[in-house]
Amino acid sequence: MKKILFLTSSGLLLFCMSIFGQVNTDSLSLVSEISKDQLQLGKLQNQLEQKTNNKQDASEKAQSSANKNSNAADKLSENPNNKQMAKKAKKEAKAAKKNSKNARIEAGNLDNLNKDIQNLEKRIANNQNKLNKYIKDGTTKRTVSDTLRTQL
Numbered sequence: 001m002k003k004i005l006f007l008t009s010s011g012l013l014l015f016c017m018s019i020f021g022q023v024n025t026d027s028l029s030l031v032s033e034i035s036k037d038q039l040q041l042g043k044l045q046n047q048l049e050q051k052t053n054n055k056q057d058a059s060e061k062a063q064s065s066a067n068k069n070s071n072a073a074d075k076l077s078e079n080p081n082n083k084q085m086a087k088k089a090k091k092e093a094k095a096a097k098k099n100s101k102n103a104r105i106e107a108g109n110l111d112n113l114n115k116d117i118q119n120l121e122k123r124i125a126n127n128q129n130k131l132n133k134y135i136k137d138g139t140t141k142r143t144v145s146d147t148l149r150t151q152l
Contacts, residue, residue, distance in 0.1 A: 037127070048113060059103045064099075065095045069089070071092075072093075073092075
């Protein structure tokens, strides 16, 4: 009889510990996830300035190439039979095409980085709200149990 009572009470104790342990484990995993996301967010924000500079440089280079291409085309139109000017105009057109492609790629990279930053900020905010609910629920549970202890 004592064995059954002991086993029942120890089983109940383990069951209660596992329930409280689950809440604690969930909140700890949220804290860990928030920390990991904040670290990743910091890394992405550090890249933001460099990506912005890359985009500006690529845009300026593309604009410069487009201007050179335009000038070369104007000179060629004045003298359409000049083979040297034709080669130069073709070379400038290729450079303008290449630089404009690079500018579009850099703009896309910056857009993707901004999207990643926004997604991480949303995920951090959601996890912090979940954690706040755990903290609030934990405080409420402690208050109820404290009330019961004082009544006994």
